[in-house]
Amino acid sequence: MSKIGVGSVLTAFLAASCFAQNPHYQPDPEWRPPTQAQTRENPLAARPELAAGGRKLFVRNCAECHGRDGAGLEKKHSADLQLPVVQQESDGALFWKITNGNAKRGMPSFSKIPELQRWQIVLYVRTLEPSPGLVPKANHQ
């Protein structure tokens, strides 16, 4: 394939990624974990290798709404998990949000997933990084 061809495919892919993510995501200000939940530590924090299992769980349970790269899907009005506003949350807060869901915004509770597996998902969410240049600046609140 010529360089122009490769460039076109790459541009199309990046453009598709831009459209797939949710640039209009606004966090729900009322969806705040209690202080006790926010300060909980991830019992798997010392085992980063378990994030691989977390990725599998993420793809199974979360990717449908948040996308495989966690960037959120506009049609689902779901959160872009790569955003600093999400990544700045404590492990305990992310765990609480996965466990309780936010019915008001259509996110179900995932308490059916065993506790340690939910912590594995938190480990994986920590590895999500925005693709450079794809996230509009306005999202970095």
Place this chain on the structure above:
Amino acid sequence: MKSILTVFLSLLLLQVSAGAQESPFFITYTHHMGEPGNLDLEVSTTNGIPRSGQNAYIAPYVELEYGVTARWTSELYLEGQSTSGDSSVFTGWRWENRYKVLGREHWINPVLYLEYENLNEASRIQKEIEGGGPDLVSPNALLTPTHDHELEGKLILSSDYRDWNISENFSLAKNFSQSEGVEFGYAFGVSRPLATLASAHDCRLCRENFVLGAELYGGLGSTLDFGVHNTAHYFAPVISWALSDNSTLRLSPGFGLAHETNPVLLRFGYTYEVQGFAERVAKLFGRRP
């Protein structure tokens, strides 16, 4: 039979990694609701192994479970039964709704359940047992003409403690077609996954894909005759196996604890989750979901 097996095996083989960690229970409800916009298609059977004076039967049913919202799940059942040495009959339909009362997780999570049943007396799927349990002796020709229009309510209490789920259901049913009073029933269930950490690789036989548990359920008589005498009660170990990310196989041998029961009730269930069902339907009609 061969074609059914072929379809079933094809479904198994076609599974791709898409998160079904379904509850293994057949009778007991937990507070875990269907995911909004997803449709669960379930095919199950209740197979009665008879004691003397009873006939063996297979009672298949199809269940369509739809997550209306994150707190509201609605289900439609179509059911039938086939009794050895007798006949095969369609026994009716049910429409149930479950509503999770509290938005967040608590020690005990209450769910309210309301169901309308349009069945005949030949129904044997035994999705719940109220009053004294079903008639397992009379022939279908005698049972099918008697129609029941029943309204059933349940209080579902469910707790997740570490990796255990402990659920208690209390039910009451009013049959508007006959004067049976209000009938009562109960179900208790405990379950736990075999492994609580997920491996990095996709695997079908890993321990994390299996959930084990046990149920105890039965009838408590009615307002006319309250109590456990002349009622049916079962103890049933349960196991579920997540065949893939969107399908689950469940099995439960139930053991009758009273003379009014079958000695053994074998239950099988296969669930396939259609993710984004609402979206697909909306797209079909050219609408935005």
